[in-house]
Structures are given as C-alpha cells and as structure tokens.
Amino acid sequence: xxxxxxxxxxxxxxxxxxxxxxxxxxxxxxxxxxxxxxxxxxxxxxxxxxxxxxxxxxxxxxxxxxxxxxxxxxxxxxxxxxxxxxxxxxxxxxxxxxxxxxxxxxxxxxxxxxxxxxxxxxxxxxxxxxxxxxxxxxxxxxxxxx
Numbered sequence: 001x002x003x004x005x006x007x008x009x010x011x012x013x014x015x016x017x018x019x020x021x022x023x024x025x026x027x028x029x030x031x032x033x034x035x036x037x038x039x040x041x042x043x044x045x046x047x048x049x050x051x052x053x054x055x056x057x058x059x060x061x062x063x064x065x066x067x068x069x070x071x072x073x074x075x076x077x078x079x080x081x082x083x084x085x086x087x088x089x090x091x092x093x094x095x096x097x098x099x100x101x102x103x104x105x106x107x108x109x110x111x112x113x114x115x116x117x118x119x120x121x122x123x124x125x126x127x128x129x130x131x132x133x134x135x136x137x138x139x140x141x142x143x144x145x146x
Contacts, residue, residue: 008106009050011114022115023047035123041070041077042134047115049137052106064141071134106144112136 003012006019013022026047030037045067052060069075113136118129 006051006114008053009111009114011111011116013116019047019051019115022118023051025120026115026118029120029126033123036126038123039127039130039134041080042067042130045070046130046134046137049141050106050111050114061145064138064145067134067138071131071138106141109140109144111140 004015004018005012009019011019013019023043026043027040030040030043045063048055048063049060049067055063066080069080070077113133115133118133119125
C-alpha cells in the first residue's frame with residue numbers, strides 16, 4: 001500500500017486520503033451529530049494551526065490565541081463569539097486571516113498528534129481525542145510564540 005504524507009503536518013495516509021479529506025469527515029460528523037459537535041471549537045483551530053498554508057502569519061497567531069483561550073482559559077465558544085463580533089464589527093482588526101500570497105509554514109515543528117489520530121468510533125472517545133489533539137497543538141507550537 002502506498003502512503004501519502006501531508007506536507008504540512010507529516011501525517012501518513014493511504015494514497016486515497018489526505019488531511020483535508022479527513023478534516024471534511026470530522027466536520028460532517030460534528031455538524032450532523034451534536035455529541036461530536038461539542039468540540040467543534042477545538043477541531044477547526046487545531047487543524048488550521050497544523051495546516052497554515054491558508055493563513056497569514058497574524059491569522060495563525062490569532063488562531064493559536066483563540067485555541068489557547070478555549071483550552072487553557074476555559075472560555076466557552078459563545079463568549080468568544082461575542083468578543084470576536086465586537087472586534088470584527090468595530091473594524092479595528094488590522095490583519096487578515098487568510099494568506100495574502102505569502103505562506104506561513106510551521107516546518108520544523110514535530111507534531112505529537114495529528115488529525116489521523118482522531119477516532120470516530122463514538123462521541124466520548126472522539127471528544128477526548130480532539131481535546132488531546134488541541135492540547136498537543138498548543139504545546140507543540142509554544143516555541144513559535146515565545
């Protein structure tokens with residue numbers, strides 16, 4: 001069997017799948033089953049931080065800050081949405097989320113967990129895997145932000 005290695009996070013898939021494909025599977029499960037969806041606020045930033053080719057550097061930093069607020073500070077998605085709505089509506093953000101032609105990469109980071117480690121067997125296991133992944137992404141990216 002041939003494997004396909006992700007150029008951004010290094011995960012190894014069989015030749016018919018990629019991180020992006022797996023991300024789509026996770027999102028579909030989260031949007032169709034509320035028990036899986038409870039960790040959606042962790043899934044998206046963890047994925048984006050490991051796959052930053054679509055983010056500007058400042059967008060990546062803000063995404064990491066968001067994940068930190070969820071994981072370390074224990075903020076709820078509703079609270080963060082309220083704060084971000086004020087920021088976006090105020091027009092005070094001076095950075096772009098999406099890459100503007102320059103690509104930020106995190107090559108050199110050795111990821112202790114990737115999207116391939118997420119199991120879809122049951123909601124409780126899924127939630128635990130996503131939470132573990134989010135923690136590991138924060139830990140693995142600490143040297144970039146310090």
